[in-house]
Amino acid sequence: MAVNLCGRSFLKLLDFSTSEIRYLIDLSKQFKNLKLCGTPHRYLEGKNIVLLFEKTSTRTRCSFEVAGRDLGMGVTYLDPGSSQMGKKESIADTARVLGRLYDGIEYRGFSQEIVEEMAQYAGVPVWNGLTDEFHPTQMIADLLTVEEKFGRLRGINFTYFGDARNNMGNSLMVACAKMGLNFTACAPSDLFPDADLVDVCKEIAAQNGCSIALTEDASRGAQNADVVYTDIWLSMGEPDEMWERRINLLKGYQVNKGIMGLASPHAIFMHCLPSFHDDNTVIGKSIREKFGIAEMEVTNDVFESQQSVVFDEAENRMHTIKAIMYATLK
Ligand code: CP
Ligand code: NVA
DSSP states (O other): OOOOOTTOOBOOGGGSOHHHHHHHHHHHHHHHHHHHHTOOOOTTTTOEEEEEESSOOSHHHHHHHHHHHHTTOEEEEEOTTSSOBTTTBOHHHHHHHHHHHOSEEEEEOSOHHHHHHHHHHHSSOEEEOOOSSOOHHHHHHHHHHHHHHHSOOTTOEEEEESOTTSHHHHHHHHHHHHHTOEEEEESOGGGSOOHHHHHHHHHHHHHTTOOEEEESOHHHHHTTOSEEEEOOSSOTTSOGGGHHHHHHHHGGGOBOHHHHHHSOTTOEEEEOSOOOSSSOSHHHHHHHHHHSOSOOSBOHHHHTSTTBOHHHHHHHHHHHHHHHHHHHHO
């Protein structure tokens, strides 16, 4: 049966079937080709979208803005301080107002419940640009990147190092289960994904001929990995006081040359970014001063190595967000 996502919100990958995700990846490839060939594709001329960000962003915001403009749409950006939402106006009221003015709404914020509520009331598609629980637009970009590098998704051994219960750990586990990649979360048990979500993903993985594994052993997690993935150790919205505990919990899970040496010879390194791979940032400097480390979740030599595909991945955010908006608005 043909896939039709018109009118759907994009809140988490659990809501989408394997063939719907496949459709979005293939559509992203078409949009990437159009962009690279310089072929105009203003297919959504006359429509308007609003981008609501309650947390900061570089990639997601810019991808929505460029993708929206390439598709011919008007784009409004609302930063954390400049709307009434939450302070003077409820989520439901905000969603109903924005839904009358715009054809689609992007939301980045805190709990998943907020974006789900927004979608319930908006009457137009709502796209989740990251919540504490999930980061689904990042997933289509990551899947596209893996497929571009290996020519397939099924059977790829994918290991995620770090905080496996954050939005990236959760989302990657779901994405791998849906698309047939063998997923391993490599983390201290305190940071293993929620047991209920693991059970759901194991069921999905069984239907798609792949596996979900959790390990505290970094060397074991790295062995035979085709993709080595990591994320920042403290996510947006988590208090700075938690840095020390996180560093202590996760320092044994840093992606470095030793870890990459245990992975498959053709392994790639991925990261959603931003990344603390050196101390050329305000937070990076303060961490070095307080805790004496200049590199956190990944060492600079791995980040800058030939195996690192992080900037291809970042570029793919735009092509894939374009596909998601087109599929749901056309
Ligand atoms: N990967 C990602 O979502 O980056 P931003 O926080 O810059 O949007
Ligand atoms: N886990 C990170 C992802 C950033 C794209 C965060 O939420 O800050």
